[in-house]
Amino acid sequence: MLVALAFGYFVFYGRVSDWIVPILTLVLALVLETFFAQTAGYQWRIGRALLGGYNGMTNIPSLNVAGIELNGFTFPLYFVVIAAVVITFLAMRRLVNSHFGHVLVAIREDPERTELLGYDVRLYRLIVFVIAAGLAALSGVLYVSWGNYITPSAMGLLAETMPVLWVAIGGRGSLAAVVLSTFLLEALKDWLAVYSGEFALVVVGFLLLLGMMFAPQGLVVAIAQLGRRALKRWQE
Numbered sequence: 001m002l003v004a005l006a007f008g009y010f011v012f013y014g015r016v017s018d019w020i021v022p023i024l025t026l027v028l029a030l031v032l033e034t035f036f037a038q039t040a041g042y043q044w045r046i047g048r049a050l051l052g053g054y055n056g057m058t059n060i061p062s063l064n065v066a067g068i069e070l071n072g073f074t075f076p077l078y079f080v081v082i083a084a085v086v087i088t089f090l091a092m093r094r095l096v097n098s099h100f101g102h103v104l105v106a107i108r109e110d111p112e113r114t115e116l117l118g119y120d121v122r123l124y125r126l127i128v129f130v131i132a133a134g135l136a137a138l139s140g141v142l143y144v145s146w147g148n149y150i151t152p153s154a155m156g157l158l159a160e161t162m163p164v165l166w167v168a169i170g171g172r173g174s175l176a177a178v179v180l181s182t183f184l185l186e187a188l189k190d191w192l193a194v195y196s197g198e199f200a201l202v203v204v205g206f207l208l209l210l211g212m213m214f215a216p217q218g219l220v221v222a223i224a225q226l227g228r229r230a231l232k233r234w235q236e
Contacts, residue, residue, distance in 0.1 A: 004133030171218020
């Protein structure tokens with residue numbers, strides 16, 4: 001979050017164009033991936049865990065809460081993850097429905113007009129950027145606690161692309177749709193990866209293309225709307 005705060009300050013207060021911000025964020029992630037891939041020496045370590053370069057970071061200790069070890073071989077970690085998802089969803093829902101969230105929607109639709117109304121658009125964007133970094137950090141902590149292992153590819157191009165796919169296919173206008181699309185896409189990708197290798201990425205990419213062409217509001221949102229219409233006709 002501190003890295004995001006420093007990076008976001010120079011990006012947003014530097015008046016960088018909106019379409020360049022995602023590119024700079026992607027470049028930052030790729031630079032970090034390249035850096036961590038070059039840390040194969042024994043001098044690169046955090047505690048007893050070596051960074052490992054391309055081979056990945058091993059010996060990462062699991063989270064330990066009240067004497068309960070949270071790792072991939074225990075059920076408590078799954079309950080913690082479920083609780084984290086629920087709490088995060090409710091917190092984001094409250095944030096979106098607050099005055100702060102309404103300003104964010106206004107910035108998304110028309111940043112110039114929002115700034116003319118007296119709101120510091122750069123500050124709002126910076127706050128959201130830092131919050132997003134915090135959520136990413138939380139997911140990273142839970143991920144490495146699950147497998148006690150991580151590689152630089154976790155910050156690679158594919159990892160950077162997936163959140164965009166989750167939102168685009170789910171629908172940026174609904175938090176519930178994004179959560180549902182995330183679960184479904186990850187389950188589908190993992191299932192296809194077992195049986196058809198890289199074909200999983202082709203299917204996910206096809207779903208994105210399908211959504212952009214026929215359901216720009218999101219596939220999940222479009223399917224939900226069709227379901228409501230069908231139910232309404234059936235009740236009539």
